[in-house]
Amino acid sequence: MSQFRPTTSPPVTPGVTGGPRRGPLRVLWRHRWPLLFVSPFFVLFAIFALYPIFFSLYLSFHEWRGIGPMRPAGLANYTRLFGDRIFWNSMLNSVILFFIYVPIMTFMAVVIATVLHGKFLKLQGMWRAIIFMPHLTSMVAAGFTFRLILDTHSGFANQAFQWLGLSPVPWLDDVWWARISLGLLMIWAWLGYNTIIMLAGLQTIPTEVNEAAAVDGATRSQVFWRITVPLLKPVILFAVTLSIIGTFQLFTEPYILTGGGPMRATETPVMQIFSSTFANLRFGYAAAMSYVYFVTIVVLAIVQFKLVTRGDR
């Protein structure tokens, strides 16, 4: 039998094919061909994901400058980290930034998706493409463009404000404005992506529900708030969870737009990990940071999941 055949019967002529006769090894042996064909993924995953994950855990208990000897550090990296104002400030920045842009962005995504989903809109494909376009733009290019637009002295935004008779805004030069500017960039870049997720969710809601509500005399806003939003809840939850993770993983956007300033107001954990590794050559400390930050994200995601699904039971 050269052909693979899913079977529960014992292998034919074990004496010829060889291999272990009992236990889990036998199962592996029996599925050796399919396993071989799926193995490239697992090999690559082990090299590029599992190994780094465990190596950085090991690293977090050492002091290392990238090359040369690793000095065991015990828990020193972790104990130092808990008193590190700059690291916790970057975590706090992520939380603040999350509340600055995610609620608005998610709400806008649901509204825009509902409009795009409606039957009355013409050129649907075009609108969807336009909404999604920013997400395809290189973030580095977008970041630099935003920087030019938001420059306090010569940026287009403040020039426009001037024409309108408004006073200029210190977009990137003030702690809170810098966070808001970063939030604007995030909304610009990620609104389309979230809208597409919501659209996919909307398409799973049976049209009968909406029609029935309309027959019962519900207004459009009632349909939106009482039917669309509750039925979309799992999708919204999914999108918000992605946004939590995305916000904590932010790097390129603040790195280009604000460089983390002013006064570290927009510095994110990944920026701290990056500079600890590549500017300060504290690989062990940076690895400890990654782990604390990873655990925090997991906890946040679980808490958020529990909070949102609580009402369902």
Added chain:
Amino acid sequence: MKKSLYVLVLSLLVLPLALAQTPADALVPNPDLHATLEVWAWQGSGVDTFADAEFAEYYPNIQVNYVLRPTGDVYQQIQLAAVAGGGLPDVSNIEDSHLRQFLELGILHDITDRALPYVPFMNEFKWRHVEMDGRYYGMPNDSGPVALFYRRDVFEQAGVNPDDIHTWADYYDAAQVIMAETGVPMWQQATARNSARLFEILMWQRGLGYVDEDGAVLLDRDEGILEILEFMGRFWEEGLALDAEEWTDSWYRNFADPNVATHPGAVWMGTFFKSWIAPDAAGQWGVIRLPAWEEGGSRASNDGGSSLVIFEESTQKEAAWAYVEFHLGRTASQVQTFIASDTFPSLETAYDDPYFDEPDPYYGGQVVRRIFTDVVQEIPEAGIYNVDYQEMNNLMAEQIQRFAVGQVSAHDALAAAAREIRSRTGRR
């Protein structure tokens, strides 16, 4: 009689210096060295304007391949290659601010015996950056002597004579007059986005730094440093500084327009003015020495500068050294690079070239290059560029920002920066 004897003795003493020749000036062509060298540098470093055609005549069998990248990328690539244990080039240009990290990683080739003959010919302060435990691991390339660039038109309009500015106190008085007469701020210094570069220049001028000679944090232990920060603070407080972030469009434009009267900056800043920041301002810029902190005090400082290193990993160290020596140790090569790209030589024999005495039309015919050769030979040693430089600069910049926007006092800003540097770097 006595006087002429004195002159004779003096000229005999001076003569060898005036005709000073480096070992590389006496190089003869060597076709026996065969190699293909890889050289890393950042775009605009001046390495791309090295005298390669002449090098090819002297070493016809050494081929040089350049890999030019943005500045930060060069260092990341070096780190990655060092961690990976392979892939380093033979030679790289490295800024002195970053050099120490690579030095302490142990990936640089010890060139002490080869570099020693050049020690008396180079700016003295430069050797500190490439030296560890009495050994040399790099060859000085360019220096960043700092002077005060000023706008002639603004000074004239305000009726201020730049030659009357001898101390920073004079500078401050001039700032007030210029503001009153013309409404133009004296310098551009960002508040919430300050980079700490000027602060470092002013510390360097006084031979001060983040750390002292023993590597212990100095920031909160020196009255001079406090004086520097408080001095900067007065300009923000009294509206004598223009708040613009460095290396942004508005920063450039303010130099060109001009919305600012002076800029304390390194020699390479003049190159930028001339070539792309304010090319139309020919005749409007002038240069004087930095004002001193006290009458008769130091008027020299440094900002930037780089060195060439050979990596331990290189298998062609002989050829690599030939390359480094030819471009950095040979007077004619350095002069040629300076003329081509204004990369200011650390090699002092280059300063004898008549090019340094030519009036520069961009500066209204002023003999500007000679000012910088005077400055560069007086630059004190300062504890600024070291293995923790990037981290210290980053921590200090944040505190300067807080001070500039009025959140903390100068004293508290320095104390906070010192405290954080100590806890992060383990320094005393």
